[in-house]
Amino acid sequence: MTDQRGPGRPRSEAARQAILNAAMLDLDEHGYAALTMQGIAARAGVGKQTVYRWWSSKADVVLEALIERAEQVVVAPDAGTLEGDLDAFLTATFREHGLRRVLTGLMAQALLDPEFAKAFRDRFLFSRRAALRQILDRAAARGEIPADVDRELLIDMVYGLLWYRLMLDHAPLGEPVGRQLTGLLLRAVSAPPPGTGAASTSPSGPTSSRPTSSRPTS
Amino acid sequence: MTDQRGPGRPRSEAARQAILNAAMLDLDEHGYAALTMQGIAARAGVGKQTVYRWWSSKADVVLEALIERAEQVVVAPDAGTLEGDLDAFLTATFREHGLRRVLTGLMAQALLDPEFAKAFRDRFLFSRRAALRQILDRAAARGEIPADVDRELLIDMVYGLLWYRLMLDHAPLGEPVGRQLTGLLLRAVSAPPPGTGAASTSPSGPTSSRPTSSRPTS
Amino acid sequence: MTDQRGPGRPRSEAARQAILNAAMLDLDEHGYAALTMQGIAARAGVGKQTVYRWWSSKADVVLEALIERAEQVVVAPDAGTLEGDLDAFLTATFREHGLRRVLTGLMAQALLDPEFAKAFRDRFLFSRRAALRQILDRAAARGEIPADVDRELLIDMVYGLLWYRLMLDHAPLGEPVGRQLTGLLLRAVSAPPPGTGAASTSPSGPTSSRPTSSRPTS
Amino acid sequence: MTDQRGPGRPRSEAARQAILNAAMLDLDEHGYAALTMQGIAARAGVGKQTVYRWWSSKADVVLEALIERAEQVVVAPDAGTLEGDLDAFLTATFREHGLRRVLTGLMAQALLDPEFAKAFRDRFLFSRRAALRQILDRAAARGEIPADVDRELLIDMVYGLLWYRLMLDHAPLGEPVGRQLTGLLLRAVSAPPPGTGAASTSPSGPTSSRPTSSRPTS
DNA sequence: GCCTAAACGAGACGGTACGTCAAGTCTTCTG
DNA sequence: CAGAAGACTTGACGTACCGTCTCGTTTAGGC
The missing domain is CATH 1.10.10.60 (Homeodomain-like)
Structure with missing residues (x-):
C-alpha cells in the first residue's frame, strides 16, 4: 500500500x-x-x-x-428525475472538448489492433458508460423507465451518436445536441407504444412484411 | 462518352x-x-x-x-407506414453481414487519413443514409413525424448505433436489434413529450440545475 | 605497496x-x-x-x-642443447589446449581496439615470447646459432605459425607439429647456406631478377 | 552464360x-x-x-x-630455381602495402564470425596460398626440396609470420624481411639434418626428455 | 557505537546501430 | 505501350547493448 x-x-x-x-x-x-x-x-x-x-x-x-x-471524475449527476439527470449528463457529454483527434486516433488504432482495442474499451470507453448506466438504473428503479426497455441499447445509442459524429464530422456536436437527445430519449422510454400496443418493442416486432429482398448494408 | x-x-x-x-x-x-x-x-x-x-x-x-x-441497390422499402418501412429497413440493415473486417478497416483508415475519409463518406457512407432519409421524409410528409423532429439526428442515431456496435463488438447486431430500434424510434417521434409540454425538445432544454462540475467526456 | x-x-x-x-x-x-x-x-x-x-x-x-x-609458469627448459630445449618447448607449446576460442576472441578484440591490443601484447603475448627468446639466446651463446641469424624472426615464425593455425583452423596443431617445427628450425639455423655462400641471409639477398611486376598481397 | x-x-x-x-x-x-x-x-x-x-x-x-x-593476379614467378622464385615471391609479398587496416579488420571479423571466416578463407586467404604452393611443388619436382618436407607447414610459416607481424605490429615487414625469410627457408629445406641423422624431422622426434611439467601456452 | 566511505544488487536512463519492413518511385524487358 | 519484375531511396520499426546514473543495502575501518 x-x-x-x-x-x-x-x-x-x-x-x-x-x-x-x-x-x-x-x-x-x-x-x-x-x-x-x-x-x-x-x-x-x-x-x-x-x-x-x-x-x-x-x-x-x-x-x-x-x-x-481527462482524469476528471465522471460523475453521474443525481437530480432526482430522469429528465434532470439526462439533460445534465448529455449536455456535458456532448460539449465540444477538442479531443476529437485524440479520440479518433485511438479508435482507429483499436480498429486495427484487437489487443489495443481491449485496453481502450476497458480503460476508457466502458468507464464512461458506467455513469450513464447508473442514471438509467436509478430511473428504472423509480419506475420512470419500463422494465422491458433495453437500457444497454439506450446507452449504445447515445455513445453511438456521439462517436458517429466525432468520426464523420459531418454534423454538429455540442450542448444543443445533448439537449435534443434528452428529449428524444425521454419520449422513447416513457411513451406508450405508438400504434396498437406494446408489441413493437418486443423481440418479435411488427409482423408486417419483412422485405428480405432489400439488403442495405451498414 | x-x-x-x-x-x-x-x-x-x-x-x-x-x-x-x-x-x-x-x-x-x-x-x-x-x-x-x-x-x-x-x-x-x-x-x-x-x-x-x-x-x-x-x-x-x-x-x-x-x-x-456490395453493389446491390439500397432500396427504401415503401410499405406505406413508418412502422412498416422502418422495420423492414432496420432489420435488413442490422442483419449480420460478415463485412465487419472490411468496414472497420476502412473506417480506421478514414480516421487516419482525411483524404480517404472524404472518399469513404461520399462513395459509401452517405449513399446508405439516403434510403433512410427517404423513409423518414415520406413519413414526415404523411404527418407521422412531427415537423420539429431533427430527422438527421435520427439517422445518425441509427447508423451511430450500428457503427458503435460494429466497432466495439461488445453487444449483438442482428435483426432483433433492428426491431427493438424500430420500436424505440417510433415512440420517440410519435409520442407527446413525456411530462408537461414539448419544452424539453426545444433548444433551451430544462432550466434546472446544470451541474458544470460534472464533466464526463466522450 | x-x-x-x-x-x-x-x-x-x-x-x-x-x-x-x-x-x-x-x-x-x-x-x-x-x-x-x-x-x-x-x-x-x-x-x-x-x-x-x-x-x-x-x-x-x-x-x-x-x-x-593459465597462470602456470612458462619455463624455458634447459636440456643443455638447442635441440633438446626446442623440442621440449615446441611440443609443449603446440599441444592442443582448448583455449582456441578464448585466444582468438582476444585477438579479434586486439585487432579492433588498439588500446586493448597493447594490454594483450604486454600482459600475455610478450610474456610467452620471453621463454623462447631465452632458449635461443642460450644456444647463440653456446655457438649453436650463428650470430647473424635474426632470432626475433625465428620467434615470430614459431608464434606466427601457431597463431595462423589457431585462427584459420585449417591444419592441425599438436605435438607432432611442434616436433616437425623443431627439425625445420634446427636445419635453418645450423646449415651452411645452400648454394654459393652465406650471402642469401644477408640483407642484400640474391641479386637475381626481382620481378616487381608480380604483386601478391598478404 | x-x-x-x-x-x-x-x-x-x-x-x-x-x-x-x-x-x-x-x-x-x-x-x-x-x-x-x-x-x-x-x-x-x-x-x-x-x-x-x-x-x-x-x-x-x-x-x-x-x-x-587487390585483384591483381597473384603470379607465381618462375625463375627456374627455388631461390629465385622464393626471393621474388617473398620480397613482393612482404612489401608494405598499406592494407594493414583492411586485412586486420577482416581477420578480426573472421575470428568473431565463423560464417564470414569461411568466406574470407575461401575467397581471399587460400587463393594467396596457391601461388606459394606452386613454387614449392615445382621445386620439389626438381628435387630441390626433399620429399619428406611438409610443404603445407612451410606455407603456414610464411603466412603465419606475415600475419603475426601484421597483427601485432611489433616488428618490421618489408622486402628485407622477405629476403631474410628466403634464406632461412632455403637452408631449412636443403640442408642435411644438423647433428647426427635425419631422425629429428621424423614424426617421432627426439626421444629425449619431454618435460610435461613445463606448459607454455600459445 | 555511531560515522564515514566504498562496494554491492538492482535497474532505469539517454544513446547508437542493428536488421527488417513497407512505402512509393524508377528503370528495364516482355507481350 | 501496358504490365511484370525488381532495384532504388527513405524512414519507422522494435531489439540489444552500451556505458552512466541513481537508488537502498551491506561491510568494513576510524573516532
Whole structure:
C-alpha cells in the first residue's frame, strides 16, 4: 500500500511526463497518423528504449496521456428525475472538448489492433458508460423507465451518436445536441407504444412484411 | 462518352479483378492491418506499379472492392407506414453481414487519413443514409413525424448505433436489434413529450440545475 | 605497496571470481562474439556497475580470466642443447589446449581496439615470447646459432605459425607439429647456406631478377 | 552464360561502386571497428536496404572491396630455381602495402564470425596460398626440396609470420624481411639434418626428455 | 557505537546501430 | 505501350547493448 520502492534506480517521473506531453503536442500538431514512437522520444528528449520500456505502441502512450489528462471524475449527476439527470449528463457529454483527434486516433488504432482495442474499451470507453448506466438504473428503479426497455441499447445509442459524429464530422456536436437527445430519449422510454400496443418493442416486432429482398448494408 | 478508347494498350480488366480479389482474400485471412500494397500486388500476380497506377493506397483498393461487391441497390422499402418501412429497413440493415473486417478497416483508415475519409463518406457512407432519409421524409410528409423532429439526428442515431456496435463488438447486431430500434424510434417521434409540454425538445432544454462540475467526456 | 585498505567496504573477491567464471562459461558456450557485459553481470549475479568498476570491456575481463587460469609458469627448459630445449618447448607449446576460442576472441578484440591490443601484447603475448627468446639466446651463446641469424624472426615464425593455425583452423596443431617445427628450425639455423655462400641471409639477398611486376598481397 | 538479363530494373553498378568506395574510405579514416552499415550507406548516398540487399554485413562489403581492388593476379614467378622464385615471391609479398587496416579488420571479423571466416578463407586467404604452393611443388619436382618436407607447414610459416607481424605490429615487414625469410627457408629445406641423422624431422622426434611439467601456452 | 566511505544488487536512463519492413518511385524487358 | 519484375531511396520499426546514473543495502575501518 506504500511506495514499495525496491532497489534500483527509480523511474523518472520527469521522463514519463515529458513523453506523455510530447505525444500530445505532436498529435495536436500533426495528427495521430503522423505520430511515431521515434518522434515522441525525440521530442521528449528521451531514449527510444525509455518509451518502449513502459509502453508498447504509440496508442498506449496516447491512451495513458488521455486518461491522465481527462482524469476528471465522471460523475453521474443525481437530480432526482430522469429528465434532470439526462439533460445534465448529455449536455456535458456532448460539449465540444477538442479531443476529437485524440479520440479518433485511438479508435482507429483499436480498429486495427484487437489487443489495443481491449485496453481502450476497458480503460476508457466502458468507464464512461458506467455513469450513464447508473442514471438509467436509478430511473428504472423509480419506475420512470419500463422494465422491458433495453437500457444497454439506450446507452449504445447515445455513445453511438456521439462517436458517429466525432468520426464523420459531418454534423454538429455540442450542448444543443445533448439537449435534443434528452428529449428524444425521454419520449422513447416513457411513451406508450405508438400504434396498437406494446408489441413493437418486443423481440418479435411488427409482423408486417419483412422485405428480405432489400439488403442495405451498414 | 462511353468507351472512349484512345491509343495504347487498354487497361487489363483481368488485372483489375485480380487485384480487388487479392485484396479481399488477404483482408479476410489476415485482417486489414496486415494488408499491404506489396502483398496485394504479389498475390494478384501483378507488378506493384500496376496497383499504384490505379489506386493510391490500400484503402482505395478495398473501398473499390467493397463498393463493387456490395453493389446491390439500397432500396427504401415503401410499405406505406413508418412502422412498416422502418422495420423492414432496420432489420435488413442490422442483419449480420460478415463485412465487419472490411468496414472497420476502412473506417480506421478514414480516421487516419482525411483524404480517404472524404472518399469513404461520399462513395459509401452517405449513399446508405439516403434510403433512410427517404423513409423518414415520406413519413414526415404523411404527418407521422412531427415537423420539429431533427430527422438527421435520427439517422445518425441509427447508423451511430450500428457503427458503435460494429466497432466495439461488445453487444449483438442482428435483426432483433433492428426491431427493438424500430420500436424505440417510433415512440420517440410519435409520442407527446413525456411530462408537461414539448419544452424539453426545444433548444433551451430544462432550466434546472446544470451541474458544470460534472464533466464526463466522450 | 601493501594492502592499502582505506575506509569503505572492501572489494568482494567472491564477486570477482563469479565474474571471471561467468565470462569463461558464457564464452565457452556461445563464443566470444556473443559475450556481453550485461550477460556476464547477469550470469555472475552481480550488478553491471560492479563489472564496469573493475574492467572496462569484455576483453579486459576475459584477458584477466585467461591470465589467472593459465597462470602456470612458462619455463624455458634447459636440456643443455638447442635441440633438446626446442623440442621440449615446441611440443609443449603446440599441444592442443582448448583455449582456441578464448585466444582468438582476444585477438579479434586486439585487432579492433588498439588500446586493448597493447594490454594483450604486454600482459600475455610478450610474456610467452620471453621463454623462447631465452632458449635461443642460450644456444647463440653456446655457438649453436650463428650470430647473424635474426632470432626475433625465428620467434615470430614459431608464434606466427601457431597463431595462423589457431585462427584459420585449417591444419592441425599438436605435438607432432611442434616436433616437425623443431627439425625445420634446427636445419635453418645450423646449415651452411645452400648454394654459393652465406650471402642469401644477408640483407642484400640474391641479386637475381626481382620481378616487381608480380604483386601478391598478404 | 553472359548477361542473362531478365525483366526488372538492373542492378545499379554506380551504387555498387559507391558502396565499396564509401566502405574503404570510412575504413581508412576511422578504422574497421568504427565502420557501420548505416555509415557506409549514408556516405555512399544510398539506402541502407540497398546495402543489405547485396551484402549481409560490413565484413562482406569490405571483403568484396578488397578482392576487387587487390585483384591483381597473384603470379607465381618462375625463375627456374627455388631461390629465385622464393626471393621474388617473398620480397613482393612482404612489401608494405598499406592494407594493414583492411586485412586486420577482416581477420578480426573472421575470428568473431565463423560464417564470414569461411568466406574470407575461401575467397581471399587460400587463393594467396596457391601461388606459394606452386613454387614449392615445382621445386620439389626438381628435387630441390626433399620429399619428406611438409610443404603445407612451410606455407603456414610464411603466412603465419606475415600475419603475426601484421597483427601485432611489433616488428618490421618489408622486402628485407622477405629476403631474410628466403634464406632461412632455403637452408631449412636443403640442408642435411644438423647433428647426427635425419631422425629429428621424423614424426617421432627426439626421444629425449619431454618435460610435461613445463606448459607454455600459445 | 555511531560515522564515514566504498562496494554491492538492482535497474532505469539517454544513446547508437542493428536488421527488417513497407512505402512509393524508377528503370528495364516482355507481350 | 501496358504490365511484370525488381532495384532504388527513405524512414519507422522494435531489439540489444552500451556505458552512466541513481537508488537502498551491506561491510568494513576510524573516532
